Amino acid sequence: MPTPISLKSEGNRTYLEGVRPLDWGTGENCEFASALTRTLDCVGEDVPYHYVLGVTGVAFRFTMGPELWNPGFYGFEGVSPDVHDLMRRAFSAVGYGYHWYPQGDRAEDLQRITDSIRRGVTVMLKGCVVDASDWVVISGYEEPGDVLLGSSPYGGGDRFQGYDVIPEWHAKTREYIILGDKGERPPAATIYTEALRLAVELVRTPQVADGYTGLRGYDVLAATVREEEFHDDTDRHEGTLWFRYLCLLCYHMMLDDHRSAPPFLRDAAAALPACGGQLSEAAACYERSCEVRDHLDRLLPIDFSRDAQRRLLNPEVREEYARTILRIRDSDARAIAHVAQALEGIA
Secondary structure, eight states: OOOOOEEEEETTEEEEETOOOOOGGGTOOOHHHHHHHHHHHTTTOOOOHHHHHHHHTTTTOOEEOTTSOOGGGGSGGGSOSOHHHHHHHHHHHHTEEEEEEESOOHHHHHHHHHHHHHTTOOEEEESSSSTTOSEEEEEEEETTTTEEEEEOTTOOSSEETTEEEEESHHHHOOEEEEEEEEOOOOOHHHHHHHHHHHHHHHHHOOEETTEEEHHHHHHHHHHHHHHSOOOSOOSSGGGSHHHHHHHHHHHHHHHHHGGGHHHHHHHHHHHOGGGHHHHHHHHHHHHHHHHHHTHHHHHSOTTOOHHHHHGGGOHHHHHHHHHHHHHHHHHHHHHHHHHHHHHHTOO
């Protein structure tokens, strides 16, 4: 069960004590999903991270934009062209309403956020308010409201009671979500069936607008790594070794999200026993995909060292990298074939 969360005041700061921090060290890379589970903690709901990744399709997606090199592809809004559909799926699957707001009048935005904190519930906020953060958890504020307190896996410079101190928050805010009232969850079979259909769509759709998705995304990445020339210095920031190395590590984060696919698929098998065999096979395939993905860390160590970056200059390393990506693609293709067969057996 979630740790009890209580409202505290210290000087001119009001905050919620006991909120779990967002931390990549936990293996939770999707900031939206992490923020949602922390917010649900506040109302006593223990929702697994892998469940949120499964119902929103994050556990299955691989997406790249037309420019190919961009660390922002990893963001939650890159999962599907309709990010609001993903939000609706997430909150419906946990049985809660929600209120979504774009950045608006500062006083109104602050009032909504502080009201939620005072009733003991964190706020999910999107915007680079802490470094390059996507979604953060807002867990407190400082009077008169120029500073918020929150949590991001990036970690800020100033800290208070384990939280990031976030000044000038409003100018950087894009949108935020306030948790609504508890409702009734759809039947488990309905939730999992809809999620599995989304998974098949995300994996098998080759292109959305001018971006590459699913299995096609793997093909594009492998071909790019094989065919493009890599240089140690360039006039364009986007062409530097450091930037391409960063992008590849962000693509690896998408693959790490697939570690949520096996437990989600096994949960789905329990909810849909008539096709449990196919879903268990799919889970095993995703486990093999994740084992292959681990080889990428040996090819490109995650230490941001100059030596690690310079490995991209080696054509043999890039060729092995491309082959590894295609092995993951093939394993994912087998997995999603099992999911598709399972869906054929659902009335």
